[in-house]
Amino acid sequence: MSIISHVIVKVPATTANLGPGFDCIGAALQLYNEFKFTLSDSKLCIKVHGKEAEKVQTDSSNLIYQAFVKLYERINKTPPGVEIEVNLGIPLARGLGSSATAIVGGLVGGNILADSPLSPEEVIKLAIEMEGHPDNVVPAFLGGCQLAATSSRGWEICPVHWHPEIIPVVAIPDFELSTSQARKVLPIEISRDDAIFNTSHFGLLLQALASNQKEWLQAALKDKLHQPYRQSLIPGYDDVESAVIEAGAYGMVISGAGPTLLALTDRAHSPKVVQAMTHAWAKVGITCTVLPLPIDINGISFDFSPLSPTQRQKR
Numbered sequence: 001m002s003i004i005s006h007v008i009v010k011v012p013a014t015t016a017n018l019g020p021g022f023d024c025i026g027a028a029l030q031l032y033n034e035f036k037f038t039l040s041d042s043k044l045c046i047k048v049h050g051k052e053a054e055k056v057q058t059d060s061s062n063l064i065y066q067a068f069v070k071l072y073e074r075i076n077k078t079p080p081g082v083e084i085e086v087n088l089g090i091p092l093a094r095g096l097g098s099s100a101t102a103i104v105g106g107l108v109g110g111n112i113l114a115d116s117p118l119s120p121e122e123v124i125k126l127a128i129e130m131e132g133h134p135d136n137v138v139p140a141f142l143g144g145c146q147l148a149a150t151s152s153r154g155w156e157i158c159p160v161h162w163h164p165e166i167i168p169v170v171a172i173p174d175f176e177l178s179t180s181q182a183r184k185v186l187p188i189e190i191s192r193d194d195a196i197f198n199t200s201h202f203g204l205l206l207q208a209l210a211s212n213q214k215e216w217l218q219a220a221l222k223d224k225l226h227q228p229y230r231q232s233l234i235p236g237y238d239d240v241e242s243a244v245i246e247a248g249a250y251g252m253v254i255s256g257a258g259p260t261l262l263a264l265t266d267r268a269h270s271p272k273v274v275q276a277m278t279h280a281w282a283k284v285g286i287t288c289t290v291l292p293l294p295i296d297i298n299g300i301s302f303d304f305s306p307l308s309p310t311q312r313q314k315r
């Protein structure tokens with residue numbers, strides 16, 4: 001029996017792939033979704049607040065609720081009645097890990113209301129299973145920049161040092177691109193040359209992120225696994241990239257599955273990069289919101305209240 005009446009879980013946005021690290025690396029960003037779970041005797045009730053709230057399902061198909069139910073399935077218990085209140089701070093289907101926050105939020109909320117039967121490692125494993133790849137759910141849960149690789153134990157998760165002088169700037173356009181659509185355009189197989197290209201660039205990326213070595217970062221952001229196939233889904237990609245380089249950034253990549261574009265820059269060039277992204281996309285008729293978003297180093301945070309003695313008696 002739960003001794004907790006409600007829990008509020010805050011989960012950060014993420015930027016996955018970082019160029020050559022398709023499906024294995026991502027970083028948490030200081031932009032958040034917040035989920036409040038309250039035990040309830042009546043049927044499921046989901047309330048959503050914030051911009052784009054009307055786009056989120058409020059029935060049992062809601063991804064947060066599906067994750068909540070998954071948690072209870074895993075511990076062989078019937079899910080309790082619950083009211084879920086969502087405060088959306090992260091735009092949907094833009095490549096900033098909104099689905100990852102819903103999965104992580106639902107699992108963590110469910111786990112806490114069930115008196116935490118699963119360890120953080122088990123919750124992360126379940127989140128990866130639900131999302132299908134680790135590169136957004138892992139940093140969303142743990143914060144910072146995280147690398148995940150399969151092993152005989154399941155997953156090896158490894159923090160990646162992100163030099164504080166490397167500033168992420170995201171340009172979020174006013175159109176959506178679902179991850180499933182952006183995965184459909186990817187080839188099943190790639191050539192050995194492309195595999196070597198990505199292996200070498202990914203190795204360089206890890207060293208470049210840790211050291212802030214300018215030339216390494218400039219080269220390391222290149223990729224041949226997913227970006228060449230996805231660029232055509234993002235009108236104006238080449239124009240924004242040229243403007244970003246001209247403004248002095250290290251480079252630009254697709255954030256997650258897109259369509260948000262992520263520039264990495266040093267602090268001094270950050271204001272120019274913001275302007276360049278805004279203007280370059282406006283020139284091709286696309287309105288976007290451009291934000292420098294520092295790395296979130298904490299991952300999930302939560303706050304909960306115990307049941308009152310009267311509530312305990314009722315249960």
Ligand SMILES: Nc1ncnc2c1ncn2[C@@H]1O[C@H](COP(=O)(O)OP(=O)(O)O)[C@@H](O)[C@H]1O
Nearest residue numbers: 063064092093094095096097098099102178179
């Ligand atoms: N806060 C949320 N609550 C419920 N479902 C959500 C939430 N955020 C995202 N989703 C679901 O995830 C979908 C977007 O996932 P996806 O295409 O992977 O984009 P993203 O890059 O934002 O994760 C939404 O259309 C919605 O179905």
Ligand SMILES: N[C@@H](CCOP(=O)(O)O)C(=O)O
Nearest residue numbers: 016023095096097179256257
């Ligand atoms: N590696 C995935 C990452 C998807 O991240 P999201 O933030 O767009 O959900 C991919 O590139 O498909």
